[in-house]
Amino acid sequence: MTTLISSELSATIQAMTRQWSDDLRRSLRPLLDPEVLRTFQRNFLPSNLRDYVDEVSAHQVYEFLQQEGIPLYLVPRGATAVRLLRAGDRQARRKVLSDRYSSIVEDCESVLDGAQHPAVSEEVAFMRDGIGAMRAGHTKSAQALFTVTLDSLISRFYPDRHARTQITVRQSAGIPDIIDSMGVHQAFVWLPVWNAHEQFWKEKGDEIPHHYSRHASVHGVSKRQFSKRNCVQALMLVTSLIGYADDLVSRERD
Structure with missing residues (x-):
């Protein structure tokens, strides 16, 4: 009985972890977009260097x-x-x-x-x-x-x-x-x-x-x-x- 409960709990945790990882990837996807990252980097540069962000x-x-x-x-x-x-x-x-x-x-x-x-x-x-x-x-x-x-x-x-x-x-x-x-x-x-x-x-x-x-x-x-x-x-x-x-x-x- 204990082994069965442990197996079910382990399966539940793994499923939740997979779901959490999928949700995290989806939420971070906009931030990892190359153009978003480029804009982010550009804003940190001094104005005279922003055209050279690449x-x-x-x-x-x-x-x-x-x-x-x-x-x-x-x-x-x-x-x-x-x-x-x-x-x-x-x-x-x-x-x-x-x-x-x-x-x-x-x-x-x-x-x-x-x-x-x-x-x-x-x-x-x-x-x-x-x-x-x-x-x-x-x-x-x-x-x-x-x-x-x-x-x-x-x-x-x-x-x-x-x-x-x-x-x-x-x-x-x-x-x-x-x-x-x-x-x-x-x-x-x-x-x-x-x-x-x-x-x-x-x-x-x-x-x-x-x-x-x-x-x-x-x-x-x-x-x-x-x-x-x-x-x-x-x-x-x-x-x-x-x-x-x-x-x-x-x-x-x-």
């Missing part, structure tokens, strides 16, 4: 921005961003900045043209002055202007010094909590800003880096740090942040 993923963008001070949010245009993502190392990425210098400036101008909210108008005006200096060949002056504009914007976003320090003092212990707790797009904006704030202590004998460094730009004036590549990188960082800020305040107004 070539890059949001995960790739995040991994890139975890280690690099070059933004991919709003700027540069998608084709240039894909080239940056595919570049094998920092030297290759910096070459992309050189090769696409003029078009990157145009991309940044386009974003700045679209930033119409009065809350960012002063920063936009300074950025236009900096672009004018770039086009006149004064990239060192422009890089200095972009760097102080970056400082100003960060202070507006994070007036609290403790919170701001998590952005402006890049430790080697990993992504700070303030960024780790952000949504995907917000993290896309702030990760390269954080990376651009790697520690630099001239008094401790740190070598001035060739790549863009906010602290080296301010505390280590040198031809190694002030260059066309670093100038356009600083332009991209501030433009990305201005575009993000403009979008935030515009949505709040609406």
